[in-house]
Amino acid sequence: MTSDCDPYKQNIQGLILRGYTHPFSCHLLFNFPNPSQGTSPEQMAFFKALYPHVQSAEDWGDQKPNWMLNLGLTWYGLQALNVFEDPNSLGYFPSEFQAGPWSANPQSSLGDAGGPGDPSTWWYGNFQNEQLHCVVHAYAMTQSDLDEVVTLVTNAANSSGLTELFALKDKKSRLTQSQLPNDEIHFGYRDGISEPELNWSGKLGVPDQSDLNNFLVGYPNGSIIQPGPASPLPGVPASAAAASFAKDGCYNAFRILYQNVAAFNTLLEEQAETLAARLGLSQPQAQEWIAAKLMGRWRNGSPMMLSPDAPDPCTQEGEDFGYIEQIDSSQFQDMNSGLKCPFSAHTRVGNPRNEDLLSIEGTSGPPRIARRGMPYGPPLNSTSDDGVDRGLIGLFLCGSFSRQFEQIYSWFNMNNFSSVFPDDQLYPQDAVLGNRNPQNTLPVGTDFDIPMSDSQGDITFSSLDTFIVTRGTAYCLLPSLASIRLIAGL
Amino acid sequence: MANPLTLYVPIKQDPASQAAAQLAYKTFVQGVKGGLDDANIVHYARLALIPNPNGQGTLAILLITTFDGPMDPYLQFFWKDKGTRTAFAGVALLALNPPVPPVTEINGFEKFINANNLNVPADLYQAYTLTVKQIKHVPKSTTASPA
Numbered sequence A: 001m002t003s004d005c006d007p008y009k010q011n012i013q014g015l016i017l018r019g020y021t022h023p024f025s026c027h028l029l030f031n032f033p034n035p036s037q038g039t040s041p042e043q044m045a046f047f048k049a050l051y052p053h054v055q056s057a058e059d060w061g062d063q064k065p066n067w068m069l070n071l072g073l074t075w076y077g078l079q080a081l082n083v084f085e086d087p088n089s090l091g092y093f094p095s096e097f098q099a100g101p102w103s104a105n106p107q108s109s110l111g112d113a114g115g116p117g118d119p120s121t122w123w124y125g126n127f128q129n130e131q132l133h134c135v136v137h138a139y140a141m142t143q144s145d146l147d148e149v150v151t152l153v154t155n156a157a158n159s160s161g162l163t164e165l166f167a168l169k170d171k172k173s174r175l176t177q178s179q180l181p182n183d184e185i186h187f188g189y190r191d192g193i194s195e196p197e198l199n200w201s202g203k204l205g206v207p208d209q210s211d212l213n214n215f216l217v218g219y220p221n222g223s224i225i226q227p228g229p230a231s232p233l234p235g236v237p238a239s240a241a242a243a244s245f246a247k248d249g250c251y252n253a254f255r256i257l258y259q260n261v262a263a264f265n266t267l268l269e270e271q272a273e274t275l276a277a278r279l280g281l282s283q284p285q286a287q288e289w290i291a292a293k294l295m296g297r298w299r300n301g302s303p304m305m306l307s308p309d310a311p312d313p314c315t316q317e318g319e320d321f322g323y324i325e326q327i328d329s330s331q332f333q334d335m336n337s338g339l340k341c342p343f344s345a346h347t348r349v350g351n352p353r354n355e356d357l358l359s360i361e362g363t364s365g366p367p368r369i370a371r372r373g374m375p376y377g378p379p380l381n382s383t384s385d386d387g388v389d390r391g392l393i394g395l396f397l398c399g400s401f402s403r404q405f406e407q408i409y410s411w412f413n414m415n416n417f418s419s420v421f422p423d424d425q426l427y428p429q430d431a432v433l434g435n436r437n438p439q440n441t442l443p444v445g446t447d448f449d450i451p452m453s454d455s456q457g458d459i460t461f462s463s464l465d466t467f468i469v470t471r472g473t474a475y476c477l478l479p480s481l482a483s484i485r486l487i488a489g490l
Numbered sequence B: 001m002a003n004p005l006t007l008y009v010p011i012k013q014d015p016a017s018q019a020a021a022q023l024a025y026k027t028f029v030q031g032v033k034g035g036l037d038d039a040n041i042v043h044y045a046r047l048a049l050i051p052n053p054n055g056q057g058t059l060a061i062l063l064i065t066t067f068d069g070p071m072d073p074y075l076q077f078f079w080k081d082k083g084t085r086t087a088f089a090g091v092a093l094l095a096l097n098p099p100v101p102p103v104t105e106i107n108g109f110e111k112f113i114n115a116n117n118l119n120v121p122a123d124l125y126q127a128y129t130l131t132v133k134q135i136k137h138v139p140k141s142t143t144a145s146p147a
Helices: A039-053 A075-081 A087-092 A093-099 A104-110 A119-125 A143-160 A237-246 A263-277 A284-295 A346-352 A401-413 A481-488 B015-039 B072-080 B082-092 B106-116 B134-135
Strands: A024-031 A067-074 A134-140 A163-165 A250-259 A374-376 A391-398 A448-450 A459-461 A470-479 B001-009 B042-051 B058-067
Touching: A024 A143, A024 A459, A039 A067, A039 A143, A039 A481, A067 A075, A075 A087, A075 A470, A087 A237, A093 A104, A093 A401, A093 B106, A104 A470, A104 B072, A119 A470, A134 A143, A134 B042, A237 A481, A237 B082, A250 A401, A263 A284, A263 A459, A284 A346, A346 A401, A391 A401, A391 A448, A391 A470, A391 B058, A401 A470, B001 B082, B001 B106, B015 B042, B015 B058, B015 B072, B015 B082, B058 B082, B072 B082
Parallel strands: none
Antiparallel strands: A024 A134, A024 A163, A067 A134, A067 A470, A250 A391, A250 A470, A374 A391, A448 A459, B001 B058, B042 B058
């Protein structure tokens, strides 16, 4: 990667460069009152109170903070804050950031519209999508620490006239990280594996989708993704102001995803009962095998490509693999890999690595996003639904919603991005995240195919259930520390 | 699911712009064919010139396409392809109201397309859900031999 100059880590919000391991977190949503002009003194006071606790990307060494904050602003939030002297500056931000994830074009990729996660149902209808202006992410080492930081944030919000918004059904609970064992998410998989490296120097100087300049605004030289607004137009102050404000920021698709654990467990249980004998496994072992085929990794994290037969602690962080096999005689040498990792397994669709991609997908390899999510809601170890809300608080970081997040999401909903998916039949969907929206008109099927080498042929799970329902989405900018200072009037 | 792009751009009325619009109309298919063939997601594309109400000259350029999948993630492909980039950037240059920001890089291109697209996906009637790739897929066994 080439760059004019490296960014200052002190100016970048910490969660952009690394996932935190603080076991407690809470994600608070706010609406700003809209002043007639300029950022109001009350709004400034809110950011002034929070600013000292906003964690930068600087290494904290052995002084790990007991608690800390990061924060994001939606386009409507920027508008309500009146951060720009010339309101035309707002027009220089990306179209999809302005329009919001509920609008028509993003929905072409996200596929929620018309289904159970239709944008009109987001946030349980507790507030309108446009009313969400700011998301504060609070992280802590203990429950007591979390209580302390949440109190600081809510006190600052109350005294500044902000309205707290509640995303859950009871209209009063906050989005709080649940304490599942071993960094697990609901469905029982270890999370936080396989994140882009976010290198500054790039691999051998060759532009790479994992490079930081594809995630951070303001470094267009050598960037594949070209996050914007990055290039101020000569003689256009409104453009320069937008580029300056966005520099060293990163975008966050903040997405609340309900997980239907009972339906997922039912699939595992029913299919294991059918397949255990064929696989020569006990039913619990067969359930784990099926779970691994759906995800592309065993629940401990071992990739199917490295550990096709059983999970292995030695490979559970495994990253050094692809889907091309030298002994494969197919055109792109990526078909045999389906015997280890099904083509529609979730981690394979989300990052197809060196699998052949069609021309329209570009020539730089699959786009990447950085995931900083955590589970919410209590665990469920049953095939009967208890009616309790649970799922993922998803923070999907990118430099361009459309060219990274939405492109990958469109793949989840229709697996047609690679030559491994035949054109003479309905395209499959991502085994876990595919939006089985009956209202969509995509040429997709909801069967999941597991290629097998034995004489009995492939295994097909017919008509997969909906495992994920969107409860809300906000497109946020995680601004630089300098821009937060600007809002705070510091 | 196919999606519509109906790009409507009123253009400048000076002789040079009017002549450029005529040239864009005449060379459109030839200019974009390579890129659209390579994209393999565009069902149809055409450029039309909307006449002024008095019948003299061109009021606006209308570029209509129907394509598979979402639009924004794939605009980068059309920006990188020389033929389609020339066509879109050429239309932007003729615009009566110059695009802000100018169409000089991918973010400006994306904004220009979104700002001037008259349709959303729900506007499109479609008789079928097949993609271009599916339609073009002809199994070898059913390929007819010449008589």
